[in-house]
Amino acid sequence: MKAWVLYGAGDLRLEDRAVPKPGAGEALVRVKAAGVCGSDIPRVFETGARAGSLIPGHEFSGVVEEAPGELSAWAGKRVSAFPLIPCMRCDSCLRGLYETCSSYGYIGSRRDGAFAEYVVVPAWNLVELPEGMTFAAAAMLEPAAVALHATRRLDLAEAKSVAVFGAGPVGLLIALWARLRGAERVFVVGTKPAQGNMAGKLGFSDFCDANAEDAIDLISKLTDDAGADACVDAAGTVRSVSDCIRAARAGGQIVLVGNPRADMRLEKDVYWRILRKQLKIFGSWNAGFRSEEASDWTETPAAAQSGALPLEALITHRFALADLARAMDMMRLRQTYFCKVIIE
Ligand SMILES: [Zn+2]
Numbered sequence: 001m002k003a004w005v006l007y008g009a010g011d012l013r014l015e016d017r018a019v020p021k022p023g024a025g026e027a028l029v030r031v032k033a034a035g036v037c038g039s040d041i042p043r044v045f046e047t048g049a050r051a052g053s054l055i056p057g058h059e060f061s062g063v064v065e066e067a068p069g070e071l072s073a074w075a076g077k078r079v080s081a082f083p084l085i086p087c088m089r090c091d092s093c094l095r096g097l098y099e100t101c102s103s104y105g106y107i108g109s110r111r112d113g114a115f116a117e118y119v120v121v122p123a124w125n126l127v128e129l130p131e132g133m134t135f136a137a138a139a140m141l142e143p144a145a146v147a148l149h150a151t152r153r154l155d156l157a158e159a160k161s162v163a164v165f166g167a168g169p170v171g172l173l174i175a176l177w178a179r180l181r182g183a184e185r186v187f188v189v190g191t192k193p194a195q196g197n198m199a200g201k202l203g204f205s206d207f208c209d210a211n212a213e214d215a216i217d218l219i220s221k222l223t224d225d226a227g228a229d230a231c232v233d234a235a236g237t238v239r240s241v242s243d244c245i246r247a248a249r250a251g252g253q254i255v256l257v258g259n260p261r262a263d264m265r266l267e268k269d270v271y272w273r274i275l276r277k278q279l280k281i282f283g284s285w286n287a288g289f290r291s292e293e294a295s296d297w298t299e300t301p302a303a304a305q306s307g308a309l310p311l312e313a314l315i316t317h318r319f320a321l322a323d324l325a326r327a328m329d330m331m332r333l334r335q336t337y338f339c340k341v342i343i344e
Pocket residue numbers: 037038039058059142143
């Protein structure tokens with residue numbers, strides 16, 4: 001099979017590899033679509049593989065090609081997958097909170113992922129696609145479930161106005177979920193005008209380009225000087241987190257979900273506001289998944305299937321597998337606007 005193999009920082013090679021063999025409890029999936037995550041860019045260009053070599057790619061969909069033994073019912077099914085492989089033994093796992101597992105495996109960062117023609121996936125992690133869902137949309141179930149999980153950290157009965165800082169795919173998905181789940185006003189704060197066009201296309205007219213206008217002033221004006229009931233950081237920068245703290249009303253909620261790229265140091269004046277405004281700050285990591293019960297990974301396909309969550313509207317670029325390196329360069333250099341980038 002063709003596979004993109006990461007050997008070290010900046011060393012990603014397209015190679016011919018043997019099709020992997022599924023082990024006990026695993027299925028072989030023929031990959032139909034894979035999303036390039038923002039986190040893949042530092043993984044490929046800065047940190048490299050954790051050990052030896054790695055095929056990245058953790059957002060994907062495809063068809064089960066081989067499901068040995070008792071898993072044979074999976075054969076031929078259209079699937080996506082929860083990429084986190086829990087240890088099933090730690091305190092979090094025993095409580096069913098797999099996303100906070102203390103020693104997990106991960107498809108696409110700790111074991112081979114989906115930037116290849118085939119990927120091996122534990123059957124426990126598979127999610128069958130609803131009828132009619134495209135593979136491209138299905139490759140976005142992972143970031144959409146992560147966004148839902150972050151949105152669930154908010155008490156939306158208390159938060160009528162929500163400001164999302166960060167207008168990449170996860171930020172926009174959080175904005176969509178916040179609206180779907182009852183927020184009356186959703187403000188999206190980005191850093192370039194093209195993000196405002198995408199936000200507008202998704203129905204968010206309250207967009208602020210933080211490089212052109214002051215987001216705090218604008219949110220304050222739009223909320224009668226109170227500030228937003230809830231702020232979500234989906235950018236992971238000192239500036240975006242500080243802005244969340246500044247833009248939240250007294251007693252407001254903050255959810256932090258953006259991956260930081262460097263140390264996060266807060267100015268004293270910003271830190272004071274957490275205390276003086278008695279803010280509630282929550283972290284959010286990955287998404288909730290249960291193999292049998294309702295979870296972020298059941299609600300997300302259902303919302304996409306019903307049309308309530310327009311996943312494909314976020315796709316700005318589609319590349320063939322052979323062009324993955326070109327897609328990654330585009331995302332690294334940031335010269336052209338992109339939202340979701342899908343490899344097909
Ligand atoms: Zn991701």
